[in-house]
Amino acid sequence: QVPLVESGGGLVQAGGSLRLSCAASGRTFSMYDMGWFRQTPGWKERDFVAFISSSGGSTYYADSVKGRFTISRDNGKNTIYLQMNSLKPEDTAVYYCAVRTDLTAVASARYYSYWGQGAQVTVSS
Numbered sequence: 001q002v003p004l005v006e007s008g009g010g011l012v013q014a015g016g017s018l019r020l021s022c023a024a025s026g027r028t029f030s031m032y033d034m035g036w037f038r039q040t041p042g043w044k045e046r047d048f049v050a051f052i053s054s055s056g057g058s059t060y061y062a063d064s065v066k067g068r069f070t071i072s073r074d075n076g077k078n079t080i081y082l083q084m085n086s087l088k089p090e091d092t093a094v095y096y097c098a099v100r101t102d103l104t105a106v107a108s109a110r111y112y113s114y115w116g117q118g119a120q121v122t123v124s125s
Contacts, residue, residue, distance in 0.1 A: 001002065001114060002024055002025070002026055002028075002029075002032065002044070002099050002113075002114040002116060003024065003025045003026075003114070004022055004023070004024050004026075004097050004099070004115065004116035005022070005023050005116055005117065005122055006020060006021065006022050006095065006097055006116045006117065006118060006119035007021050007022075007023070007119060008020040008021050008098065008119060009119030009120045009121045010120075010121070010122070011116065011122045011123075011124065012087055012122070012123055013119075013123070013124050014058060014087060014088055014089055014123055014124065014125050015086060015087065016087050016123070017083070017084060017085045017086075018084050018087065018121060019081055019082065019083045019084070020036070020081065020082040020084070020095055020097075020119055020121070021072070021079055021080075021081055022026075022034070022036075022079060022080045022081075022082075022097030022116060023077075023078060023079045024078045024079070024080075024099075025078070026078070028055060028113070029078040030052050030055075030075035031054055032054055032099045032100065033051065033052065033053050033054050033099070033100040033103075033106070033107040034052050034054075034073065034080045034098070034099060034100065035048065035049070035050065035051045035052075035094070035097070035098055035100055035106065035112055036049040036051075036071060036080075036082045036096070036097055037049055037051045037095070037096045037097075037098065037109055037112070038080065038091075038093035038094065038095045038096070038121075039094050039118075040092065040093045040094075045097060045109070047062070047093075048062050048106075048108060048109070049061070049062055049065055049069065049071060049082070049095070050062070050065065050069055050071035050082060050108040051071070051100070051106040051107070052071045052072070052073055052080060056072065056073045056075070059071050060106055060107070062107070064090075065084075065091075067078070068084065068085050068087075069082060069083065069084050069085070069087045070083040070085075070097060070124075071083075080097060082095065084121070088121045088123060089123045089124065089125045090123075091121060091123050092121060092122050093121060093122050094118040094119065094121075095118065095119050095120075095121055096115050096116055096118045096119075097115075097116050098112035098113065098114060098115045098116070099113055099114045100112050100114060101113040101114070
């Protein structure tokens with residue numbers, strides 16, 4: 001188990017910024033690739049947002065957020081971040097972090113486990 005806790009969500013106007021944090025417990029955090037996903041009400045799938053490798057040397061983004069969102073990590077603090085700029089109403093969702101446990105691919109929730117409880121992000125127009 002890798003307990004994860006997201007924070008930093010909230011309500012922001014379109015064009016604004018938010019930074020999400022995902023804190024993990026345990027001494028092996030630096031071994032894990034991590035991802036951010038989001039889920040909108042009424043949609044059963046969690047959509048991929050961003051990926052970061054265990055060292056932080058590799059990142060990957062969904063096309064919908066590329067150029068606006070930045071994923072980063074601080075292994076000394078057992079935390080990953082998602083800096084979200086130029087937010088749009090369509091970014092409204094519950095955002096989740098998770099550990100990649102299947103190395104087949106990075107952009108699908110099926111390859112991740114140990115999900116956090118989620119952080120609500122609401123962008124008003």
